[in-house]
Amino acid sequence: MPATEVKNTNGTVAVPPSTRKSEAGSSEPGYRVIRRNGGVTPFDPAKITIALTKAFLAVEGSTAAGSRRVHDIVEELAEQVVSALTRRADADRLFHIEEIQDQVELALMRGEHHRVARAYVLYREERARERAAETVDAEAPQSTLQMTRDDGTLVALDEARLAEIVHEACAGLESVSAEPILSETKRNLYDGIRQDELSLAPILASRTLVEQEPDYAFVSARLLLDKLRREALTFVSERPEQATQAEMSERYARYFPDFVAKGIANDLIDPELARFDLERLGAALRPERDLNFQFLGLQTLYDRYFLHANGTRFELPQAFFMRVAMGLAVREIDREARAIEFYDLLSSFDFMASTPTLFNSGTLRPQLSSCFLTTVADDLDGIFKAVKDNALLAKYSGGLGNDWTPVRGLGAHIKGTNGESQGVVPFLKVANDTAIAVNQGGKRKGAVCAYLESWHIDIEEFLDLRKNTGDDRRRTHDMNTANWVPDLFMERVAADGPWTLFSPDETPDLHDLYGKAFRAAYEAYEAKAEAGELRVFKTVRAVDLWRRMLTMLFETGHPWVTFKDPCNIRSPQGHVGVVHSSNLCTEITLNTSKDEVAVCNLGSVNLVNHIADGALDLERLARTVGTAMRMLDNVIDINFYTIPEARHSNLRHRPVGLGLMGFQDALQKLRIPYASEDAVAFADASMEAISYYAISASVELADERGRYPTFEKSLWSKGILPIDSIRLLEEARPGVEMDNAATLDWESLRKRVKKVGMRNSNCMAIAPTATISNICGVSQSIEPAYQNLFVKSNMSGDFTVVNAALIHDLKDRGLWDEVMMSDLKYFDGSIGQIDRVPDDLKALYATAFEIDSAWLIEAASRRQKWIDQAQSLNLYIANPSGKKLDELYRHAWKKGLKTTYYLRSRSATHVEKSTLKGTDGKLNAVSASSVSAEPIAIDPNAAWTKACAIDDPECEACQ
Structure with missing residues (x-):
């Protein structure tokens, strides 16, 4: 293979842009390299091959020079390096x-060429010391660098402003320093550096320091703000x-009214927003x-x-939050007063609306x-x-859940043609391809989940x-799937x-029945x-089908396991319809029919912002929930509905x-x-408070604006609140745990609900918050920490994520150093196997795969009684087996859960071990993922010792 060529994974040859030639024979603009002397040269992949070859020669001697094995290894490693550099x-x-x-x-560490990697590291360190010795006495030269403006003109590079911006970004953060950022930036x-490159340089420099000190994530965000300010203010x-x-x-x-005007002029903002008192809002x-x-959120x-x-x-x-x-x-x-109230809640990160609301609120199409x-x-x-x-x-930007159960199965009679049906699967293929074609306005992947009841002839x-x-x-391959499981099957x-x-x-009729009525009809059909x-x-x-369900869940991550009966028995709206499925992320349980497309409007309370003085701040939580419920209720009336069935239902x-x-x-x-039992108790107490305040807020809105039209004969109208509906499930399914x-004072609230009514048929659902939690810089939803140090991938790129609380605790105990950082990488972001970490910290910072999922189910069951x-609810299992999965999902059913979501399982390969100091994803990632991207084939009759893991960073359809 020529040194300038790199094979793609499909076997074709990719030529880096720096080596491509135009028809005239001149090189087109391409990847370039900044040398240590400040010079810029074209990127030449051949030099990577040479460097790798020399590294192997240094360790294995001259015999490596003619070795086919070494040649093949070097080619493969060079390809990995070029791919990593040019990927994004x-x-x-x-x-x-x-x-x-x-x-x-x-690449050497990933390939487990540890001796060669060690020699390479030592060589780099030795050369760095030599260069430092050569320049230690040299007088720093006066900068004569120029910058290329956006219009192409050259001006002197303003190093004083660069230093001011970096120092300002570090202000107020005790654990960071401007000097390493400036040093790396100047390097x-x-x-002739372009203005956009100059803006990017300190950001990249700061991001490499995040793993050493988490506060550099704030510094990186502030440096990005400078880039954004120049872009926005100039426009x-x-x-x-x-x-x-x-x-x-x-x-x-002063910027805010101009921003609104520009948005309207470019057909991006609803002209109605210009009728607000923009001066008052700008001042707010x-x-x-x-x-x-933090950087991930702002980026x-x-x-x-x-x-x-x-x-x-x-x-x-x-301006975004105010819009x-x-x-x-x-x-x-x-x-104006309400806009300021809503703005204060959003911009404080106490509550965050869901992604479609953030995308589209205040625009010409407010879906x-x-x-x-x-x-x-x-x-x-x-x-x-x-x-x-x-x-x-x-x-x-909506996520979809389709109930396909009514569609007749394979071999069923087609009266119109006197033929036989091909079943539901061919139509699912069409729905799958549609989701890919319509990718949510080009902003994120289209996403849909198909649901099928477990008695359908096509279930296998x-x-x-x-x-x-x-x-x-x-x-x-792109559609999510879920089993809609009746209690009778379990x-x-x-x-x-x-x-x-x-x-x-x-x-x-099986489609619309549940509980005792389903049992009677099902047994009659069996007869x-x-x-x-x-x-x-x-x-x-039944056991064989159940095992196959779990086997497929294990191998492919699908179909998810969701439970039909508790979703319906505990639904407040059983008097006007049936819950036939959940949604894309398994948190919505609303009625559907040919005339009604269920719609749900989501947002999430940032729980950690409501912890004060070692307890839940109930007063602040009540304010947050009250305002949030008003915002969510407003969505229903403002919403842009693309089909009439959705408007009618909502x-x-x-x-x-x-x-x-x-x-x-x-x-x-x-x-x-x-x-721990304390965590289960906190899950109970925190959800009880959210439930109490959400229902109270809906009552207050009903008092102000009127009840929702189908309130009469609902469970609400009978004084049956979510906590009370557990009794209905126990009556239908004895033994539910x-x-x-x-x-709290539920009796007083119960009476007020019956007297005043509710503004909303349903109030609560816990979504994954995959993106909005990143915006707020907090842990996702109800999830345990995936790892304490890893590189997260999403549509914006790769980002180093480090548990700041852990690092601060380690620092307080004098345990944070280069060795600890290296150990944290080696053990895949876990401190469980690091001997010098105290047991109390190991328990507090245990990662998802170190926690028995039974604890997740216990906490979820306590929440479910209020929702x-x-x-x-994602479930994690480090060493899966058929027996463990069987016990886990039966336990979820017995504990009264309505749904489960992804099963996440460890793969054979975890976080890549690296001696690198920087772990920024776009520079030198430690890990792309510790979860396998491809399913691992297993024998369904054998003990399950491996599991494919499902970790789709782009699965953000709900939030």
């Missing part, structure tokens, strides 16, 4: 020579402009809150949320809802209408949809009984099948889903280990 880089990206050497070192400067003022953070205390208010902006961002907003015109971001963070708040307050009477649930009819018109509806709903094929083997025409599994599969065209009165059916052993029932995030952070702030203790919908 722009076509004209600059690399520093040290950055390239970092990637060489990382990456060259004569709105139509002249080159930049400002420091200090200058923004006055500039923000809190510029200092820009400093609360995510920059890449995907801030308004832009022709690629130029012109929306600053506080969202104005959009939510547009129909309020005193809308603010997160989730849509549909039922697919059993005819071609209905099926393809459902596919079209998916496309329309997904276009403006449905289980195979995500497999990588078999007929690809009957596979849906009882048959426990009793090792038979289970009969039917086609819904012959058993149509008809045995008597030969049904055409399409199949009897299997206005009729007015459901919302208030959730939470930062649960693990709150535990760590309270010094409570996740795997749910706690029913309470601490009128459900929760996205």
